Amino acid sequence: MKTLKKNERLLVHVEDLTHEGAGVAKIDGYPLFIHGALPGEEVEIHVLKTLKNYGFAKLIEIKQASPYRVAAPCPVFETCGGCQMQHLSYEGQLAFKQKLVRDxxxxxxxxxxxxxxxxxxxxNPWRYRNKSQIPFGTxxxxxxAGFYATRSHHIVDTDICMIQTPEADAIMAALKTxxxxxxxxxxxxxxxxxxxxxxxxRKGRATGEVMVVLVTKKRKFPQVEAAIELIRTIxxxxxxxxxxxxxxxxxxxFGSxxxxxxxxxxxxxxxxxxxFEISARSFYQINPEQTEVLYKQALDYADLSGDETVIDAYCGIGTISLFLAQKAKLVMGVEIVPQAIEDAKRNAELxxxxxxxxxxxxxxxxxxxxxxxxxxxxxxxxxxxxxxxDPQLLGTILGQKPKRVVYVSCNPATLARDLRILEDGGYRTREVQPVDMFPQTTHVEAVAVLELAK
Incomplete structure (x- = not known):
């Protein structure tokens, strides 16, 4: 096996992507992770770091590009930590995410x-985020103002973000100047x-209502009326x-x-x-268009006739619970955050x-x-x-054996781990449906349905 050294330059073939979106090339079985490279590409790389079982390399030049490579429309894509996949066509992103879940x-x-x-x-996999949190600095x-670079608190300055609302762009740029x-x-x-x-x-997709929150160090700040007028004008x-x-x-x-x-x-x-009513600090799904797709899938998998009692574990502000309540006899939700439960009760009443x-x-x-x-x-x-x-919750499920379990996941690895535990306890996984909640990123949600083995 060839021993790789730091600062070597190599021509390599990219075979795969990691779950974080880095290209993977293998030298005599030794994997190198290359930020920005795509499967099928021939690339020249500079070896940055070698560890016992894997290493990291910098992409120097693409000799043969993937047919799925596209020009990233965001001017700060290479430095901003918000997106990882803008250089991959949307068709390619969806295939990557299906493979993540399947693997x-x-x-x-x-x-x-x-x-x-x-x-x-x-x-349209752009401008989908209904909430933006934008740090300011000098x-x-x-x-x-903009977004943090990957794994740092360095602000990447920008006037636009391709996945946030135009309203957020406008206020960010105006306040900055x-x-x-x-x-x-x-x-x-x-x-x-x-x-x-x-x-x-924050923006309500269905209502068009916008909330602007200024997070300040002190309660009293100068020219508050002028700031309000500026925001209302923009x-x-x-x-x-x-x-x-x-x-x-x-x-x-946020402060208290x-x-x-x-x-x-x-x-x-x-x-x-x-x-739903959304306050400054409410938890609420970032992409409501795809949340509707996700929850309709969960409701479909629950297969309710109107006579069932449903328990919603990790219910948050009741988003899934209230979807289920349209078809169930009774829905009981539990959540560790007390404020979320207050929001859930208020949304049920609403x-x-x-x-x-x-x-x-x-x-x-x-x-x-x-x-x-x-x-x-x-x-x-x-x-x-x-x-x-939680393992204790899985044990409770296996002890009580509800006829059907619908598992909504934001992490394919822990979903797969928990499916295995439930399978070993007498359930059978019928199918898994991934949903793209966060286009241009490596994140993927999925819904699985399990039924008691007969």
């Missing part, structure tokens, strides 16, 4: 016969000086202008104090026929649902107690964080 289900879940369907993508004496005359200094993370830390922009769709105060020396975005400067405290949106019950607490503790109280589920829906389901 995980086959290799980790050891379920090679389970169908993993083609990814449900978007007609560089060489000038105001900068007008801060000085407003007497508002951008915050400096290293020195803990300055005023404006972040700009957060974005006439704004119905809510909020200030959040974060005086701490931290990289956490939130004030309404102008307009409403919340904006509204709809996913399907279900209405939509006139009387067949929902929400409780705050760890799913792995609340659901076993429900079962002991005789609140038994016919169908159980889980939508866990990236780490997957």
């Amino acid at each position: 995980a289900v086959t290799r980790i879940g050891k379920l090679p016969d389970v169908p993993v369907h083609p990814v449900k993508g978007m007609d 560089e060489d004496g000038r105001t900068v 007008r801060l000085q005359e407003l007497g508002i200094k951008p915050y400096e993370e290293e020195t803990h000086q300055g005023m404006l830390r972040h700009l957060v922009v 974005v006439p769709e704004a119905v809510s202008i909020i200030q959040n105060v974060n005086p701490e020396k931290t990289n956490v975005i 104090e939130t004030l309404t400067l102008w307009g409403k405290d919340i904006i509204e949106d709809r996913i399907g026929d279900v209405r 939509n006139g649902f009387t067949n929902t019950l929400f409780e705050a607490g760890p799913a792995e503790q609340v659901i076993p107690r429900w079962f002991k109280e005789g609140k038994v589920a016919d169908v159980l829906v889980v939508d866990p964080p990236r780490k997957g389901c």
Whole structure:
């Protein structure tokens, strides 16, 4: 086997992509990860680092390009950490994401016969984010705003983002040029000086309502009325202008104090026929168009007739719960974040649902107690964080054996791991449907349906 050395230049063939979107080339079986390279390409590389089992290389020149390579439309794609896949055609992105899920289900879940369907993508995979969190700072004496570079807190300065709303672009650019005359200094993370830390922009896709949040170091800041007037002029769709105060020396975005400067405290949106109220700090799905696709798939897999009791573990603000409540006799949701449960109850009331019950607490503790109280589920829906389901919750599912489990996942690896555990406990995975919630990135969501083996 050839021993690779740092700073070597090589011509290599790219075979695959990692789950983070880096190209993979192998030298006598030794994998090199190459940022920006695509499968099928012949590329010249510069070896940056070699470890025992793998190494990293820089792409120098593409000698033979992939037919799926496209020119990234974003001017800061190479440096910004927000997107990883703009250089890959959307067709290529969807194929990559299907392979990610299929490989995980086959290799980790050891379920090679389970169908993993083609990814449900978007007609227009741009400008889909309904929430932007934009850090402000200074560089060489000038105001900068944009997004962080990969794995850093260095702000990549930009006036546009191809996956956020045009309204967010407009406010970001206007504030950047007008801060000085407003007497508002951008915050400096290293020195803990300055005023404006972040700009957060939220938009209701169905309603068109826009909320603008200014995250400041102090409660009192200069020319607040002028700032409000500027925002209202730049974005006439704004119905809510909020200030959040974060005086701490931290990289956490929000502080504990939130004030309404102008307009409403919340904006509204709809996913399907279900209405939601969104505050400055509410959790809410980033891409509501694809959220509707995802939840309709979950509802389809739940296969409800109207007589079922459904438990929604990790229910958040009740987004899936309220979709399920349209077809179920009773939906019970549990979520560890108390504020999310308050939002879920309010959203249920907003939509006139009387067949929902929400409780705050760890799913792995609340659901076993429900079962002991005789609140038994016919169908159980889980939508866990990236780490997957808590082992105790999986044990409860296997002990109580609801007839159907619908698993909504944001991490193919932990989905596959948990499918294997449920399979070993008597369930059979019928199929998996990936959904592209975050075009231009490597992230993929998926919904799986499992039924008790007969």
